[in-house]
Amino acid sequence: MPEARMNCLADLRGRQERARVAFYGPKVRLSVGVGTCGLANGAGDVLEALRDEVARRGLDFTVRATACVGLCEMEPLVDVLAPGLPRVFYHKVDPARARDLVAGLAKGLHHGDWALMRADQDKLLVDLPRSLTGSLNGLAAVPTFEEIPFYRHQMKVALRNCGFIDPLDVEEYLATGGYSALAKAMESMPPEQIIETIERSGLRGRGGGGFPTGKKWRACREAHGEPKYVLCNGDEGDPGAFMDRSIMEGNPHAVLEGMAIAAYAIGASYGYIYVRREYPLAVDHLRRAILQAEQAGLLGINILGRGFDFTVRISRGAGAFVCGESTALMASIEGQAGEPRAKHIHTSEKGVFGRPTTLNNVETWANVPVIINQGADWFAAIGTKASKGTKVFSVVGKARTTGLVEVPMGMTLREIVFDIAGGVAGGRQFKAVQTGGPSGGCLGEDQLDLPVDFDALTAAGSMMGSGGLIVMDDRTCMVEVARYFTNFLRRESCGKCTACREGVLRMYELLEKITAGQGTTADVDLLEEVSRYVADNSICGLGKSAPNPTLSTLKHFRGEYLAHVTEHRCPAGVCKALTKFTILTASCKACGKCSKACPTEAISGGAKKVPALIDQAKCVRCGSCREVCPFDAVGTE
Amino acid sequence: MSDHAPANRKVKTVIDGREIEVARDTWALDAAAKLKIRIPTLCHHAALTPYGACRLCVVEVTKGKSTWLTTACDLPIREGLSICTNSPAVLAARRMTLELLWAQAPASEEIQALAREMGIAKPRFAARGDGENRCILCGLCVRACEQLGAGGAIGFTRRGVERTVDSPFGGQATLCIGCGSCLAVCPTGHIRGIDRAGQRRMSTWHTEMEMAACESCGALFAPLRQLEHLRPRLAEHIPIVKVCPACRRAKAAKETTLPARPGAALIRNTRK
Numbered sequence: 075m076p077e078a079r080m081n082c083l084a085d086l087r088g089r090q091e092r093a094r095v096a097f098y099g100p101k102v103r104l105s106v107g108v109g110t111c112g113l114a115n116g117a118g119d120v121l122e123a124l125r126d127e128v129a130r131r132g133l134d135f136t137v138r139a140t141a142c143v144g145l146c147e148m149e150p151l152v153d154v155l156a157p158g159l160p161r162v163f164y165h166k167v168d169p170a171r172a173r174d175l176v177a178g179l180a181k182g183l184h185h186g187d188w189a190l191m192r193a194d195q196d197k198l199l200v201d202l203p204r205s206l207t208g209s210l211n212g213l214a215a216v217p218t219f220e221e222i223p224f225y226r227h228q229m230k231v232a233l234r235n236c237g238f239i240d241p242l243d244v245e246e247y248l249a250t251g252g253y254s255a256l257a258k259a260m261e262s263m264p265p266e267q268i269i270e271t272i273e274r275s276g277l278r279g280r281g282g283g284g285f286p287t288g289k290k291w292r293a294c295r296e297a298h299g300e301p302k303y304v305l306c307n308g309d310e311g312d313p314g315a316f317m318d319r320s321i322m323e324g325n326p327h328a329v330l331e332g333m334a335i336a337a338y339a340i341g342a343s344y345g346y347i348y349v350r351r352e353y354p355l356a357v358d359h360l361r362r363a364i365l366q367a368e369q370a371g372l373l374g375i376n377i378l379g380r381g382f383d384f385t386v387r388i389s390r391g392a393g394a395f396v397c398g399e400s401t402a403l404m405a406s407i408e409g410q411a412g413e414p415r416a417k418h419i420h421t422s423e424k425g426v427f428g429r430p431t432t433l434n435n436v437e438t439w440a441n442v443p444v445i446i447n448q449g450a451d452w453f454a455a456i457g458t459k460a461s462k463g464t465k466v467f468s469v470v471g472k473a474r475t476t477g478l479v480e481v482p483m484g485m486t487l488r489e490i491v492f493d494i495a496g497g498v499a500g501g502r503q504f505k506a507v508q509t510g511g512p513s514g515g516c517l518g519e520d521q522l523d524l525p526v527d528f529d530a531l532t533a534a535g536s537m538m539g540s541g542g543l544i545v546m547d548d549r550t551c552m553v554e555v556a557r558y559f560t561n562f563l564r565r566e567s568c569g570k571c572t573a574c575r576e577g578v579l580r581m582y583e584l585l586e587k588i589t590a591g592q593g594t595t596a597d598v599d600l601l602e603e604v605s606r607y608v609a610d611n612s613i614c615g616l617g618k619s620a621p622n623p624t625l626s627t628l629k630h631f632r633g634e635y636l637a638h639v640t641e642h643r644c645p646a647g648v649c650k651a652l653t654k655f656t657i658l659t660a661s662c663k664a665c666g667k668c669s670k671a672c673p674t675e676a677i678s679g680g681a682k683k684v685p686a687l688i689d690q691a692k693c694v695r696c697g698s699c700r701e702v703c704p705f706d707a708v709g710t711e
Numbered sequence: 712m713s714d715h716a717p718a719n720r721k722v723k724t725v726i727d728g729r730e731i732e733v734a735r736d737t738w739a740l741d742a743a744a745k746l747k748i749r750i751p752t753l754c755h756h757a758a759l760t761p762y763g764a765c766r767l768c769v770v771e772v773t774k775g776k777s778t779w780l781t782t783a784c785d786l787p788i789r790e791g792l793s794i795c796t797n798s799p800a801v802l803a804a805r806r807m808t809l810e811l812l813w814a815q816a817p818a819s820e821e822i823q824a825l826a827r828e829m830g831i832a833k834p835r836f837a838a839r840g841d842g843e844n845r846c847i848l849c850g851l852c853v854r855a856c857e858q859l860g861a862g863g864a865i866g867f868t869r870r871g872v873e874r875t876v877d878s879p880f881g882g883q884a885t886l887c888i889g890c891g892s893c894l895a896v897c898p899t900g901h902i903r904g905i906d907r908a909g910q911r912r913m914s915t916w917h918t919e920m921e922m923a924a925c926e927s928c929g930a931l932f933a934p935l936r937q938l939e940h941l942r943p944r945l946a947e948h949i950p951i952v953k954v955c956p957a958c959r960r961a962k963a964a965k966e967t968t969l970p971a972r973p974g975a976a977l978i979r980n981t982r983k
Contacts, residue, residue: 394870411867415763416763416782416786418785418786418787564871564872565871566870566871567870567872568870568871569871569872569873569874570764570848570850570874571764571765571766572764572765572766572767572847572848573766573808573811575871575872575874576811576812576814577807579871579872580814580836583837603807604807607803607804607807610779610780610804611769611780611804611807611808613763
């Protein structure tokens with residue numbers, strides 16, 4: 075039975091309390107992460123099995139669908155909250171285990187032997203830290219989440235509640251203190267004070283630009299023109315980045331609450347959330363969240379009876395990377411082709427529909443309610459001198475543990491890669507880490523002690539970007555990496571300006587030539603010249619940052635480029651035209667794995683104690699033999 | 712930031728070391744023109760909104776401690792800007808732009824002439840496509856159609872290096888009125904069109920249309936579609952859409968008679 079619309083702050087407080095009682099009540103609560111990552115790993119079946127088993131046994135358990143808790147690799151994850159017991163997480167659950175789990179819990183017992191971790195005190199809930207634990211009841215051997223390296227160094231602010239609450243039910247958000255910040259802002263903070271709080275917190279744009287959020291809001295508040303707009307950029311287009319998707323799927327109300335607070339402070343009446351169409355689940359969750367918030371009187375007309383109107387609508391992108399750029403995004407919302415324009419006149423002055431506009435990224439919006447609740451000083455105490463708070467990263471590539479992590483600013487890349495993500499997978503050597511998505515830069519081993527800080531990363535030739543973090547091992551060719559990302563950017567350039575359209579094309583052609591073994595030192599010089607030109611002369615951020623992969627690899631791995639053009643050699647053994655695989659007979663144990671893996675039957679021997687031999691005429695240089703060899707007996711020339 | 716002065720406020724700026732006062736938000740290109748400083752352009756036309764696509768008009772802008780390159784055509788002049796139109800960085804950028812455009816549109820003599828003027832003998836990049844291209848995607852034609860013509864007859868298609876200007880789906884441009892604005896503004900000779908056998912042919916847009924005859928002399932003078940487009944907009948001037956410009960001039964000359972009152976001044980200036 076849905077509750078009625080709330081018409082005053084007292085209504086909100088009462089409803090939050092009722093939701094809280096229901097949430098932490100006497101019932102056992104099971105939640106399954108059915109975000110995009112969970113679903114891909116079969117979490118849908120697990121959810122069904124849990125529901126079915128609970129019903130079959132006639133148990134009065136709550137079974138909830140939640141979103142991603144960050145440990146995507148361990149999905150499906152089941153999170154159990156039983157009265158008087160710690161919160162316990164189970165990983166890689168299948169339907170059979172799900173049924174066993176319910177059977178155990180029916181008797182009040184946990185399966186301590188396959189639990190992943192426990193939380194005695196709910197530090198994952200930044201809004202309301204609370205003690206959960208009663209007795210450990212046989213769970214002492216299960217590590218706490220602070221003991222799990224992946225979580226030990228993390229601090230959840232933007233990701234709070236993600237993977238904990240049911241994103242499709244506003245009551246769950248209310249149970250964890252949701253919309254308190256909006257209430258606090260409307261009740262006790264004049265708009266000026268809200269902006270001042272955000273300014274003092276030091277919050278900077280999480281979409282990559284790092285522009286001070288409070289300054290943006292102030293300029294928009296002071297700008298002339300009605301109506302004003304508040305926009306949310308959810309067009310996360312970087313391959314391998316999924317921070318914003320996770321928040322939109324897992325905690326959509328946090329974004330709405332952040333936007334409503336800004337709208338109240340700025341004097342805006344309309345909001346748009348621009349989400350890429352490739353995120354159907356995020357679109358669905360946001361849409362339902364908006365509907366529920368409107369029905370509850372938390373969005374729309376006369377919010378909480380305070381005479382403040384703010385309407386939010388969703389605008390879906392059609393798959394263009396460039397639409398993550400603010401001016402292209404606004405053109406797209408207006409129904410025009412998603413192409414950028416010069417930014418000499420600020421968005422805060424003339425944004426969408428030519429009106430004063432504030433545009434922030436999903437993660438930035440998710441931070442806002444916490445800052446209002448906890449205060450500017452609390453937030454400003456986290457992080458470095460000029461980069462405050464936390465930052466979410468999606469750690470992918472050759473990391474041992476991939477997933478979504480949120481760390482305080484100032485943590486070094488080394489700590490993220492080695493302490494949180496467990497270093498490089500497969501025992502390989504670390505080579506480089508790319509921060510900031512396809513237009514970010516690659517940083518080598520000697521740069522790993524750089525802190526996560528907007529300015530430090532930019533100074534090193536990379537950027538914070540939206541938070542993609544790709545770990546690369548010693549079998550990665552940095553020239554090929556530059557070629558790969560430049561190709562992506564070439565295809566995603568909108569083609570409006572000469573610098574980006576023609577320049578990135580020529581960069582790509584030069585990189586193709588070099589990786590094909592036909593490059594010269596003059597080509598490397600020309601590549602550098604064109605790259606600098608593109609960075610300086612493009613209209614928008616896409617073009618300006620497109621040379622980052624090339625320029626940063628030229629800066630930190632120039633030797634590798636020179637090996638390609640002067641010695642005609644690909645040191646990493648990746649570029650096919652420059653690589654010849656051979657069997658190191660001394661190391662070969664004739665296990666036969668390589669000849670089985672070879673797609674062209676180019677490997678003879680390799681069994682019955684006869685070392686393998688590669689027929690170079692048949693070899694297509696795919697590297698499969700090297701991938702599978704357990705003895706490092708496949709070398710490159 | 713909080714620069715919300717009335718739009719007619721004057722601001723001072725320095726261009727190539729010379730100070731000038733202009734109305735706030737005057738385009739840098741126009742401010743430079745007032746000082747007779749020539750900045751080369753390709754995608755700019757005084758009758759159309761600035762677009763900033765060709766990047767040829769880059770200048771070096773300094774504000775406070777920061778200096779950067781940006782296009783002059785879409786840079787509004789505000790307080791505290793200092794502009795240099797011919798620094799080594801500016802010239803190097805323009806040369807690279809022309810080199811890239813030459814390779815993109817190898818058949819355009821106009822681009823080659825500009826590039827040679829800048830000291831480029833030959834682009835270092837291979838010619839794109841079949842070497843017959845003249846279009847540099849400056850977008851003047853699209854803007855002219857939108858802002859001067861009927862609008863929407865042509866537009867950009869696809870993106871990135873595959874971007875082209877075309878009629879909808881490469882077929883007949885059904886909204887084209889044959890006004891020829893696109894052809895008139897094209898800086899590289901890419902857009903083709905001709906009047907032949909009673910038809911106006913906009914070959915680049917795969918579009919043909921019938922011409923109208925002058926009611927007076929019978930000469931074919933404008934596409935019927937253009938006249939239909941103009942008719943509702945020029946209700947009180949209907950003759951304009953019926954008679955060719957030459958006949959209109961002749962008729963106007965005939966109708967302009969001397970004042971009825973002999974001896975009255977044709978012009979009058981009463982200033983002392």
